[in-house]
Amino acid sequence: MPDTITREEICQPENMIYCRTPLLTDAPLSYCPGCGHGTAHRLIMEVIEEMNLQADTIGVAPVGCSVLAYDFLDIDMQQAAHGRAPAVATGIKRLMPDKFVFTYQGDGDLAAIGTGETIHACNRGENITIFFVNNGIYGMTGGQMAPTTLPNMKTATSPFGRDVQTMGYPLKITELIAMLPGTYFVSRQSVHTPANVRKAKKAIEKAISYQKLNKGLSFVEIVSNCNSGWKMTPLESNKWMEENMFSFFPLGDIKVPK
Amino acid sequence: MAKVKGEIVVNTERCKGCQLCVPVCKENVIAMSENLNGKGYHFAQSVNDECNGCINCALVCPDGAITVYRVKLNESLKAAS
Ligand SMILES: Cc1ncc(C[n+]2csc(CCOP(=O)(O)OP(=O)(O)O)c2C)c(N)n1
Ligand code: SF4
Ligand code: SF4
Ligand code: SF4
Ligand SMILES: [Mg+2]
Numbered sequence: 001m002p003d004t005i006t007r008e009e010i011c012q013p014e015n016m017i018y019c020r021t022p023l024l025t026d027a028p029l030s031y032c033p034g035c036g037h038g039t040a041h042r043l044i045m046e047v048i049e050e051m052n053l054q055a056d057t058i059g060v061a062p063v064g065c066s067v068l069a070y071d072f073l074d075i076d077m078q079q080a081a082h083g084r085a086p087a088v089a090t091g092i093k094r095l096m097p098d099k100f101v102f103t104y105q106g107d108g109d110l111a112a113i114g115t116g117e118t119i120h121a122c123n124r125g126e127n128i129t130i131f132f133v134n135n136g137i138y139g140m141t142g143g144q145m146a147p148t149t150l151p152n153m154k155t156a157t158s159p160f161g162r163d164v165q166t167m168g169y170p171l172k173i174t175e176l177i178a179m180l181p182g183t184y185f186v187s188r189q190s191v192h193t194p195a196n197v198r199k200a201k202k203a204i205e206k207a208i209s210y211q212k213l214n215k216g217l218s219f220v221e222i223v224s225n226c227n228s229g230w231k232m233t234p235l236e237s238n239k240w241m242e243e244n245m246f247s248f249f250p251l252g253d254i255k256v257p258k
Numbered sequence: 259m260a261k262v263k264g265e266i267v268v269n270t271e272r273c274k275g276c277q278l279c280v281p282v283c284k285e286n287v288i289a290m291s292e293n294l295n296g297k298g299y300h301f302a303q304s305v306n307d308e309c310n311g312c313i314n315c316a317l318v319c320p321d322g323a324i325t326v327y328r329v330k331l332n333e334s335l336k337a338a339s
Binding site for chain 2: 018020031035038
C-alpha cells in the first residue's frame with residue numbers, strides 16, 4: 001500500500017509542534033551526554049519565552065558545571081563567586097525590583113559553600129527565585145562528596161561510601177528553607193521522564209509568576225543525575241536516581257501559598 | 259489507523275548520543291545510528307514511520323536536539339489507507 005503522506009510533507013514549519021526554544025543560544029552545551037542540567041536550562045528558558053520575559057530577566061550563574069550558563073541562556077546574566085549567587089541576586093533585585101531575577105545553582109554551590117547565603121536570602125524573604133539542581137555530588141571538580149550525598153554513596157572523596165558516623169548526614173536544605181517565613185513557594189521536581197519534565201515546568205512557571213507578587217522567595221529544586229560523577233551511563237544514572245535519590249529527596253511541592 | 263501522524267528531525271550534530279530519548283518512545287521510533295557525528299557520538303535517528311508526535315523524546319533530550327512535527331490526517335487520507 002503506498003504511503004498516503006510523506007515524511008517531507010509532515011516536516012513542514014506549519015506542522016512543527018515542538019522545537020528547542022530560541023532563548024537558548026546556539027552554543028553547544030558543555031554538559032556531559034545525558035546530564036539533567038541541559039533539560040533544566042531548557043525548561044527555564046521555555047517558561048521565560050512563554051511569559052515573554054526575555055528582556056526583563058536577569059539570571060545569576062553559579063560555580064559548578066553550570067558556571068557557563070550565561071553562554072547558553074540568551075538573557076542578561078551575571079556570574080557569582082562560588083555559593084554567593086543569592087547575595088548577588090539580592091543586590092540586583094533590590095536595585096531593579098521590576099526585573100525577574102533568578103539564581104541557578106548546584107548542590108555544592110547552594111548547600112555547601114553557599115549555605116549561609118542561601119539560608120539568609122530565604123530568611124530575608126528576598127523576592128527572587130532560586131533554581132537548585134541537586135545531583136548529590138560536586139560534578140565539576142571530579143565527583144567529590146557533597147552535603148547532599150546519600151548515606152553509603154560512593155564518591156571520589158568517600159570511595160567506600162558516605163559513612164554518616166564520620167561524614168555526617170545528607171542535608172535536606174530544601175525542607176530546611178521551606179520552614180523559614182521568608183519563602184513563599186518551595187517545590188522539588190526532576191526532569192528525567194516526560195511526565196516529570198511537564199511537572200517541573202509547571203513548578204518553574206509558578207516560581208516565576210509568584211516573584212511578581214513580592215511575597216518572598218520561590219525555590220525549585222530539581223533532583224538530577226550526574227552520570228559522570230556517579231560513573232554510570234545516562235540511562236543507568238536516571239534509574240539509580242529513581243531507586244535511591246527520590247526516597248531521600250521526595251518529589252512534589254513542599255510549601256505552597258495559603 | 260491513527261488519526262495523527264508525526265515525525266521527528268534530530269539535529270545530529272547537537273545530539274550527544276545519550277540514548278535518553280530511546281526508551282521514552284512508546285512507538286520504538288528511535289535507535290542510535292551506527293555512524294558518528296562530528297563530536298564522535300552515535301546520534302539518534304528515526305527508524306520507522308510509527309511516530310505519533312507525542313513529543314516525549316523531545317521533552318527528555320538534554321541537548322534540545324529533537325524537533326517534532328505532527329499532522330492530522332484528513333478523512334480521505336484515512337480512507338485511502
Ligand atoms: C571559592 C571556591 N572554592 C572551591 C571551588 C572549587 N569548586 C568548583 S565547582 C565546585 C562544586 C560544584 O558542585 P555543584 O555546585 O554541586 O555543581 P555541579 O557541578 O554538581 O552541577 C567546587 C567545590 C571554587 N571554584 N571556588
Ligand atoms: S560532571 Fe555531572 S553535573 Fe557536570 S556536566 Fe557531567 S554529568 Fe552533568
Ligand atoms: S514524538 Fe513520540 S512517538 Fe514520535 S519519536 Fe518522539 S517519542 Fe516517539
Ligand atoms: S536524548 Fe537528545 S542528545 Fe540524547 S540521544 Fe536522544 S537526541 Fe541525542
Ligand atoms: Mg552537584
